[in-house]
Amino acid sequence: MLPSQLSSGDVIADRRADYAKMLAESGEPASAAELMEQALELAPSWAAGWFNLATYREKAGNVQGAIEALNEVLALDEGDVFGARLKLAVLGAAELPERPPSRYVERLFDDYADRFETSLVEKLGYSVPQKLGALIAETADIPARFHLAVDLGCGTGLFGPEIRARVDRLEGFDLSKGMLAKAEDKGVYDHLAQADLSLAPPLSGAFDGGLAPARADLITAADVLMYLGNLQGVMAIVAELAAPGAVFAFSVEDAQEAEGYLLRDSLRFAHSEAYVRALLAAHGFVVHNLARSAIRMDGGKPVHGILFVTRKSP
Known part of the structure; x- marks a missing residue:
């Protein structure tokens, strides 16, 4: 994740997102999704937050909710640095792409x-x-x-x-x-x-x-x-x-x-x-x-x- 995307710009939203991550890592994705939703109410334009929400929803078995969150990611980030289109294809909600977005691959390996x-x-x-x-x-x-x-x-x-x-x-x-x-x-x-x-x-x-x-x-x-x-x-x-x-x-x-x-x-x-x-x-x-x-x-x-x-x- 790029440094500019680590924070939502809202201290309370960031705190809730951190707690959501802890819940997800503890095996409680549904609770993590609920808390992430609360964070996004405070920072609705946070693309990284919507992507995290999609991840938590999918792990909780809420595939349709994950798809909705991924579509929010794409609406906020046309360059698709998170690879949301790839994930939508895996979930059966988009056509199989010929290649991943270059920004996604570059970000993935820069982070890695x-x-x-x-x-x-x-x-x-x-x-x-x-x-x-x-x-x-x-x-x-x-x-x-x-x-x-x-x-x-x-x-x-x-x-x-x-x-x-x-x-x-x-x-x-x-x-x-x-x-x-x-x-x-x-x-x-x-x-x-x-x-x-x-x-x-x-x-x-x-x-x-x-x-x-x-x-x-x-x-x-x-x-x-x-x-x-x-x-x-x-x-x-x-x-x-x-x-x-x-x-x-x-x-x-x-x-x-x-x-x-x-x-x-x-x-x-x-x-x-x-x-x-x-x-x-x-x-x-x-x-x-x-x-x-x-x-x-x-x-x-x-x-x-x-x-x-x-x-x-x-």
């Missing part, structure tokens, strides 16, 4: 940057960087070394060390400046900059400072594409960025369905193998290796993913 690695790696058993790096290493018929690797959605730079020894130059791009700052601290990347993968080419529109096309011989996207639904735009970016014969290695959450993609309760997207293969073929990429694996834990259950190593036709 300081605790990202502790939460994801140590608590949730996140393993995509190691597994994707190993899959690249074991794939036949691809180069043993690369001139330029571009790590899309590099986050805090967890994948960089897995590939650094095989590349001459490593560049990382991410939407979150907070994540980029953490990646910079690792000293692994030669260049880091902001990028919005939800934007279609030309590359100058998606990347801070722009990028020349056909310049990378390795492109990676480790645990990134689950924050996009329709992958057509990002595949167009990859195809434009890739030199002839370039390797594109990436992961998706496994939809475990025949085709298409879906939005999960986690507000992440999962994609089917058939959907990904069709997009790859349409953009001139051939699958050279594929692995299915549990990529993290969520709510005590494994999240299943598919890891791909592909190559662009010469």
